Structures are given as structure tokens and as C-alpha cells.
Amino acid sequence: MSSASKPIGVAVLGMGNVGTEVVRILTESTGDLQARVGAPLELRGVAVRDINTARPSIPAELLTDDPAALVARDDVDIVIELIGGIEPPRTHIRTALQSGKSVVTANKALLADYTGELAAAAAEARVDLYFEAAVAGAIPVIRPLMQSLAGDTVQRVAGIVNGTTNFILSAMAETGADYAETLAEAGRLGYAEADPTADVEGYDAAAKAAILASIAFHSRVTAADVYREGISSITPADLASAAQLDCTIKLLSICERVVDADGAQRISARVYPALIPLSHPLATVNGVFNAVVVEAENAGRLMFYGQGAGGVPTASAVMGDVVMAARNRVYSGRGPLESTYASLPIAPIGSVPTRYYVAMEVADRPGVLAQVAGEFASRDIGIAVVRQEGAQDRARLVVVTHRAPDGALSETVAALEKMDAVTKISSVLRLEGTDD
Amino acid sequence: MSSASKPIGVAVLGMGNVGTEVVRILTESTGDLQARVGAPLELRGVAVRDINTARPSIPAELLTDDPAALVARDDVDIVIELIGGIEPPRTHIRTALQSGKSVVTANKALLADYTGELAAAAAEARVDLYFEAAVAGAIPVIRPLMQSLAGDTVQRVAGIVNGTTNFILSAMAETGADYAETLAEAGRLGYAEADPTADVEGYDAAAKAAILASIAFHSRVTAADVYREGISSITPADLASAAQLDCTIKLLSICERVVDADGAQRISARVYPALIPLSHPLATVNGVFNAVVVEAENAGRLMFYGQGAGGVPTASAVMGDVVMAARNRVYSGRGPLESTYASLPIAPIGSVPTRYYVAMEVADRPGVLAQVAGEFASRDIGIAVVRQEGAQDRARLVVVTHRAPDGALSETVAALEKMDAVTKISSVLRLEGTDD
The missing domain is CATH 3.40.50.720 (NAD(P)-binding Rossmann-like Domain)
Incomplete structure (x- = not known):
């Protein structure tokens, strides 16, 4: 030149x-x-x-x-x-x-x-x-995945990649205010758009998950392949329960290489609000900041942090x-383009191992806990934490499971919903960022 | 292809x-x-x-x-x-x-x-x-600086880029053990070499600072241009004082664009153990992990975290x-090479604004504090924190300054050393990672 x-x-x-x-x-x-x-x-x-x-x-x-x-x-x-x-x-x-x-x-x-x-x-x-x-936004993520990790095998990408929802969840955790109130405040501060659907229902995070998964796993993943839940049903009670479990709640975009029992590899790409332990690096990412954690076979765990919007x-x-x-x-050169040589199929959400946090209102009488626990046990799902708080004739029961196929977990919740002793399933969230 | x-x-x-x-x-x-x-x-x-x-x-x-x-x-x-x-x-x-x-x-x-x-x-x-x-190590830093930030202006790169010293300082902070003991333990665990000089005296971190500064500022910076202090004189008392100030001590590699009063830009590249507030993102980087914080004009603050060695x-x-x-x-292409078009000169350490933490033993009698404070004031150095703990006829006095030219600060320390009332300067460290 x-x-x-x-x-x-x-x-x-x-x-x-x-x-x-x-x-x-x-x-x-x-x-x-x-x-x-x-x-x-x-x-x-x-x-x-x-x-x-x-x-x-x-x-x-x-x-x-x-x-x-x-x-x-x-x-x-x-x-x-x-x-x-x-x-x-x-x-x-x-x-x-x-x-x-x-x-x-x-x-x-x-x-x-x-x-x-x-x-x-x-x-x-x-x-x-x-x-x-x-x-x-400003955080280098695409280039590190495409170039810096070109000689490695990415196992997992998990990130907070939507500033609006992270602002809302951070503020709810801090102030105890409810979702509608906090969304309105985010709108006043310019952190939420007039129609916040794309952000709060997870469409924006799902689009980003599709892009990240495609690159990380050298496969074709589109927005429709991404399982998606938004944050609009998160309550102050969920955040309070999370805090009691030494957790917080974040909207996560997760792209994971999952391996079937027969060794076949698939991609799970999913967006949902999840409990994560306060000790997890993503737990301290607050407000409009974004962060992406990448786990690769040789590099181990990397984190990229910075301003995700603006x-x-x-x-x-x-x-x-x-x-x-x-x-x-x-210089007549070219950067690398998307490559889809691996062509990994998408794992349906039902087959992906996750952990559930289920909060429910139950009748406060003998035998109810045994009945609830039985529904989990019958589907071979281990229970990690149970908390019950009595309130007159009703009690709030929180169950946190071990890892199990998401389909078995959601089936269990459906069964609980039909139980007479269960007045109401108040909340179902997943727990991420734990090793077990 | x-x-x-x-x-x-x-x-x-x-x-x-x-x-x-x-x-x-x-x-x-x-x-x-x-x-x-x-x-x-x-x-x-x-x-x-x-x-x-x-x-x-x-x-x-x-x-x-x-x-x-x-x-x-x-x-x-x-x-x-x-x-x-x-x-x-x-x-x-x-x-x-x-x-x-x-x-x-x-x-x-x-x-x-x-x-x-x-x-x-x-x-x-x-x-x-x-x-x-x-x-x-595995953390993408060079490529983000050279490519992702190619359209931005980097102001500062500050990192923990040496695993051995970070292991030692993290362990000292946690256990209260002294330097020699902890170094020996690091050696036993394979985190320190038989001759640990290159790590503990900051030569390794200085080489990395030279590389980072060259790339970040498009200039030629060699190891000899990097001001360097190691960690071998850090004591448990320093770590205890740091904790009292809501700080910890880390060996930092800092590359900074400094602007003279007349607007001329220079590069400061320096390696030393410094107090940083516990709330700073680098404060929680422990053990053999590395992290690099990059501050750029438009991107703002980015952090890259992961395994720095192995x-x-x-x-x-x-x-x-x-x-x-x-x-x-x-594809007959080429990645970007080092570029030195900006050719910024190196700022001597004496001209770089820093903050000092000075711990000294002083005679516990009236007028000593006024005399000590006078040495700072005479060089136009503001004092942010003073802590004095009496012990019989002697007292331990800790002074944390506001930002001032490093030369004026080190001159002040030299003057204090000559004062009759100052029995001993126990420790001089810098304070980094604060906005003031």
C-alpha cells in the first residue's frame, strides 16, 4: 500500500x-x-x-x-x-x-x-x-467469536444483551417496585421505547441469540429457532425469592451446544428471564450495561463487558x-464470513436440560408437600431447595429443582397446576449459571 | 476459495x-x-x-x-x-x-x-x-484493540495481566500471610517459577504493557519505556490498610494517553502495585485470572476477562x-499490522498525575500532623484521607492524596523521610481506579 x-x-x-x-x-x-x-x-x-x-x-x-x-x-x-x-x-x-x-x-x-x-x-x-x-453495542463479541476463537470449540455463549430489560430488572431488584411501574420509569428515562414489545418480550434478545449461535456453532440459527420468554410477568415476589436464594433475575440469551445421550450434538438457543447466583459474573451486570460470557473448550470462560446500546x-x-x-x-483482503459447515440441528426446548424455580400457593395442610414432591419424583426430577412459608390456611411453596429435561419440568408444572391442593402457580422461572 | x-x-x-x-x-x-x-x-x-x-x-x-x-x-x-x-x-x-x-x-x-x-x-x-x-493468554485483547476499536480513540488500557503476582496478592489479601510465605506457596502450586523475578518484579507485566500501549496508541513503546515496580515489598499491613480504605492491592499494567497543559499528547505506560477501590471491576479479578479494562472515547469502558495463562x-x-x-x-488477505503513525512520545513518570497512599511511623506528639500536612500543601497536593493510629509514643499515619504529578508526590515522600518526627516511611503505593 x-x-x-x-x-x-x-x-x-x-x-x-x-x-x-x-x-x-x-x-x-x-x-x-x-x-x-x-x-x-x-x-x-x-x-x-x-x-x-x-x-x-x-x-x-x-x-x-x-x-x-x-x-x-x-x-x-x-x-x-x-x-x-x-x-x-x-x-x-x-x-x-x-x-x-x-x-x-x-x-x-x-x-x-x-x-x-x-x-x-x-x-x-x-x-x-x-x-x-x-x-x-460497543462490546467486541462477533469478532472474538469469529476470529479469536477460530481455533477453539465454543460450548456456550450466555449473555445479557438487552439494555432495556436489564435496566428494568436491575431497578426492580433495587427498589422493589413492580414491573409496570418500572417499565414506565424506563420509558421516562429513555431506556424503553414507546412500544417496548421487542425488548420486554425478548424478541431483540432472541435475534441476538440467533446471530451469536450461528457464529459460535458454525450453523444456521434464525430467530424462529430461538425459544423465547419475556420479562413482563416477573413480580417483586420473584425478585424477593431470588434474593432469598442468593440469586438475582436476568434476561439471558443462551446459546449452548447440547449433546444427546447418543452423542449427537445439537444447538439450544433460548431467551428467558432466569435466576442466576449472585456470585455469577453476569449477576453484577446492572442497568444498561451488557455482558457476554463465552465458554470454549480450550479458552475456558471468557467475559466481555461494556455498554450494549446507545x-x-x-x-x-x-x-x-x-x-x-x-x-x-x-489490501485486497477479506474478513471471515459466516460459516455454516457444522450444520448442527436445533434442540427443541423440551429436550434441553434446565433447572426450574417454581413458586406456588398451596393449601397449608398435611400431605400437600408430599404430593407436590411426588410429581417431581415421578418424572425423575431431583429437588435442590424447598421453602414453605405459611400464611393462615394457605402457604407459599418454592421449589428449586436439579437439572432435568425442560419438557419433564414443564409437564410437572402442568400436573401441579391441576392439583386441588395447589391454589395457584405464581411463578415458573429457570435457574442458570450453576454447575450442578 | x-x-x-x-x-x-x-x-x-x-x-x-x-x-x-x-x-x-x-x-x-x-x-x-x-x-x-x-x-x-x-x-x-x-x-x-x-x-x-x-x-x-x-x-x-x-x-x-x-x-x-x-x-x-x-x-x-x-x-x-x-x-x-x-x-x-x-x-x-x-x-x-x-x-x-x-x-x-x-x-x-x-x-x-x-x-x-x-x-x-x-x-x-x-x-x-x-x-x-x-x-x-486466552483473552482476546490484541484483536479487539487493533480491529474492533480501529475506529475509536483509546484513552486508557489498565489490566491485571500477570497471573503469578495476582495469585500472590489475592492470597495475601485472603489469608493475611506475608509476601515470602505466599510466594513459596505459589511456587509449590506451580504458579511461580523457580526464579520468579520476571513476574514479581513486574518485568513480564511491563513487556505486556509495552505491547498494549504500542497498539492502543499507534506508537512505538518498548519495555524500557515502561515505568516499573514489583510487588516484593507489599506487606500484610498494606493489605490491611487497603481494606480499611475499601480497597485492595493489584499489580496493574496501565497505558494512558496523558495530555499536557499545552495540549500535547503523550503516553504513560507503567506497572506497579496499586490500591484500587473494591467497587472497581478489576478488584474482583482474583487468583490466576486476568482482566483488561479498555476506555475509549466512543466505546466507553469495556472489560475483557478470562484465563491469562496456562x-x-x-x-x-x-x-x-x-x-x-x-x-x-x-484468500490472499492480510490482517492489520502494528502501526506507529501517531508516534506519541513517552511521558516521564514524574509528569504523570497519580494518587499516593503513604504509610509512615511518626512520633505521637502535637504538631507532627501539621508538619506532615505542610509538606503536601507546599507542593500543592490535596489530601483525601488521613488516618492516625496511636501506639505508645509512636503512631502509624496513613495519608491518601488527591491526584498530583507523580514527581511532586515522590518529592514530598523524600522530604517526609528527612523529617525528624517521621521515624519510618513504611509504605508508598499509588491509588488507581478512582475518578477524582
């Missing part, structure tokens, strides 16, 4: 929180970026919804409301997609890749379902498709990808 | 803890490695000191005691250097790079002083020089590099 390398043209699609910061960095850090890339990065245009919105930081001639035309320009080498959603991003990215441009995107919803199609287009055109910012941190991840994609164009 | 890509030949130099595990992975994981590289990885030979030592896991014909001949073979594409020390590794690596072979090494001592020379040879030959395993975890990092180097050969 000589210092006379020709400029790399960059197009930004979308000027939300992240896009605004990406444009700022592209404009402010030209010297550093050029030195790191080996050629100048030149911003060719920014596609926005409405070019008439005042944007004093961008020269008006760079703004366009025609993203397709911007993507098609001959002097654009790298397209940064920050619009979000499936269409039109899917079309813009595919077009860009097919015409030999590299693409950087933070679009987890798109990637969760269409990485295969997009990676194939990138491979065909021999260009890069980078998406570090799609999972856990325009500025996410822009850092986007710009890391942009510099690497640009550098690859200068 | 077609599935018929020709094999990539690999040579391993050195069969210590790490080399043995690298050879095992190369031999056991051929299918996965081939799928990830896009071509088979073939082990051409392993250079050992004595080919007659029994090594049942390696076919005898692969062993050689002539590393130079192995490096020179035409069918070797990647050389994995795991001998350690400056020579002969320096010569072998240079020769390999000059003849167009990619190199993966875990040799921090060599890299701390010769990365420039070796990176130049790699750039000239358009091949890779990877060294993720040189810092913090043959198996370190081999994971080596193999990640091997797969990426091999993949680059299949």
Missing part, C-alpha cells in the same frame, strides 16, 4: 442515534482513520427520510432521500446500513454486496433471519459483511468494522 | 506447555480447522530441544532439533514460535517473515522490544504477524491466530 492509495467512498443509510454518531466520527477523525485504513475515507452521502430536517453538522449536498441511488453510486465502496428493520435494508444490502461493495450493518433483526442470503452475496462478490454492532458506543463498533472493511479493500 | 485449496503447512517451534497443546489441537481438530480455514492445516514439523525425549503423541518423523531448517522448508507456510526469549526466536521469526511465511507467536519479551523490526519484515513480505497469546487457554489464542493467518493465505 502506498500513501497515494485512492480514497474509499462511504455511504451512510439512516441518521438515527447511531448514524449521527457515525457521521460525526467519519467527519472528525479523518486523519486517524486514513492512517489506520491506509487510504482516506470519504463520506459520499447520507440517506435520510426527510432531507428538509435541519442537520447543521452535515453539508446539505451530502443528504439524500434516495438510498438506492446512493448505494448504486460508483464511488461508494462501503455501505453502512443503520436504517433498521427488514425492508428496505435487505434490498439495499443485497444490492450493495452484489455490486461489489462491502457492507457494515447493526441490523440484528435482519441478520437474525437473512445472514445466510447476505453472507452468500458477500462471498460471491468477495467483499466484507461486518456486523459487530448488531450484538452488544448511539455513541454503537458507533464505535460500526466504525471498527468500517476501518477493517476499508483496510481490506486497500 | 474452492474446497480443493491446497494445504497450509504449519511448523511449531517449541514444545513447552503451550506448544504441546497447540500440537494437540492441530492434530485433533483437523476437520473443524479445515472448514474454518478453507484448506487443510498440515503439521510439517515440531522443533524441540531434545528429539530423544519421549513424546508419544507426536509421530517421531515430525520432530526435529533444527528449527532453522524447519523454518526454511518450502512447504511451511505458517511458523508458530513458542520457544520464548529473544534469541533464537528473533532470528527464526525474521527469517520466516522474510521468506514470505506468516508468523504466530506468544513471545511477549521479544515483541516488547522488537515488534517494529518484525512488523516491518511482515509488511515488506505482505504476510501476517499475529500475537494475541502474548498478552492475557498451556491450554494460551493455545486457544495461538490457534485463533493460526486459523486467521491460514485463512488470509487462502
